[in-house]
Amino acid sequence: MIGCSHPSQLAEPEAPAIPVSHPVSRQVTDYVDFTGRTDAIQAVDIRARVTGYLVQMPFKEGAEVKKGDLLFEIDPRPYQAQLDQAVSQVTLNEASLHLARTTLARDKQVDKEAPGGVSKELLDKDAAAIAEAEARVKAFQASSEVYRLNVGYCKVTAPIDGRVSRYFLTLGNLVNQDQTLLTTVVSVDPMYAYFDMDEPTLLRIRHAVNDGRIKRLESGEIPVLMSLQGEQGFPHDGKVNFVNNQVNPTTGSISVRGVFPNAAPKNGDRLLSPGMFVRIRLPIGQPHPALLVIDRAIATDQGLKYVYVLGADNKAEYRRITTGPLQPDGLRVVDGLSANDWVLVGGQQQVRPKMQIRPDQVAMPTIGPATGEKSEGGGQKSEAGDQKSKVKDQK
Incomplete structure (x- = not known):
């Protein structure tokens, strides 16, 4: 009878299948990234x-x-005419100078042979004529030099x-x-890249230099990397050759400049031009071992970073972590995990603490450079491929 029937039992929902992975362990280098603009040295x-x-x-x-290449030429004829006129005046006054000197010498000879034959006043006039002619020669020589410069300036060179x-x-x-x-x-080679560095990063870098964690180049400068729009990684090596002498109190940042080679490949064009947008990466310290997880596995709770890890009885556990730099392959350096932890790398939206799940063991997913390539920022060979083999063996 309907009144005596027992209510049907509802089946418990099946635990969702969630992919889990071990953190990747490898050598990485800490770094900070900036954006900047290129600029010509000259x-x-x-x-x-x-x-x-x-x-x-x-x-x-x-x-x-x-x-020295000729760029423009201005009509030189007016200036050439002025130069020719000045040169002629020099020649004319040199002739007058020669005459004055000859006259003075002749009058002195007459006065020597016949004392009193030439008045002292005349000898003074002869000497003054020589001084006047010399002054006119020097004046027109200076004018000639000015006009000669003007004729040269008619050719505008690089x-x-x-x-x-x-x-x-x-x-x-x-x-x-x-x-x-x-x-x-x-100028086109080399090229400057200017970027602004915040004050905390500036102090961090200076402490790293003082502690010897940042190795200077032989020239004493700090190495820096650069990437152009559309490029993967940071393929351009340069060096920091200028840091401004004061921090901008309005923005709390300081202007920094790197210099990068910009040679033209054979039968090709130079990559860099002034005014280009660039990304700058400044390595901090030497390579060190670290654990990394895919960035999408990391969530935020009121400003605190956390991940879900697989706990006892296949239940999700909340694990608070601290994060480091993001690597080009999409993995981020984390602190607060162990190499044996199984980290949930998918389906975080449907996971809650203490929730029962069905773990699907997979290799740590990556993006960007293929497995086995050198990672930018000091990272060495990726272990995603090795981890995949281990997961298959465990299965």
Whole structure:
């Protein structure tokens, strides 16, 4: 009868299958990352040093130029005419000087042969004529030098090796002395990269240098790594060659500069240009052993980091940890685990402390560089492949 029937028993829900992995153990190097911008070591605004009209622009826009290459030529004819006139004046006054000296010598000879034959006043006039002619010669020689410089300034040459910009003016335009910008030239090799370092990191690095955990290069500088947009890892090696002399009290940061080579490959182009966005990695200390887990396995609870580990009777246990740098393969350095712990690496949304699960033992998942490649930041060979073999053996 319906009134005497027993209620049906509901089946207990099956425990969810959750992937678990042992932490990866390997050598890593601590580091800090920054963002920055590249900048040329030398940048020159090309301006004319004389006024005139452009008559020649023999360079190719955007090309690399050598120091002394001709970039622009201003019509030299007015300045050449001034130079020729000044040179002629020098010649004219040299002739006057020669005449004055000859006159003085002749009058002295006459006065010697016939004392009193030439008045003292005349001899004084002869000497003054010589001094006046010498002064005119020197004045026009100086003028000639000025005009000679102006003729030379009509040829505007590259002051440095580098890459030239576009034409800011075309042929036939008037340029004004020391005012009109014709183009720019920037150096290309090596290249600077500027970035801002926060005060805590600055102190951390200085302590590491003082303790000998950061090894300086033979030149005394600190090594630094750089990555461009779209690049994996930090393939560009450089060195820190400048730290500003004061911390900005508004931002609490200090300006730091690294220098990186920018050689052009054979039949190729240089990678770096001024103004590019870059990522900077500064290694801190020497390689040391560490445990790492996939970053997605780490959760946050009111600012505290934790993971779930497999406990007794296959129950999830809450384990608080401290985290370190994220590696290029997606693993993050952690402290608070042991190499034998089974860490839950998936399904964290459906897991609660003390919850029964069905562990699915897998190798620690990674992203980025393939297994066996050298990890950036000092990490050595990944153990994900070895761990996968161990898991299969355990199964």
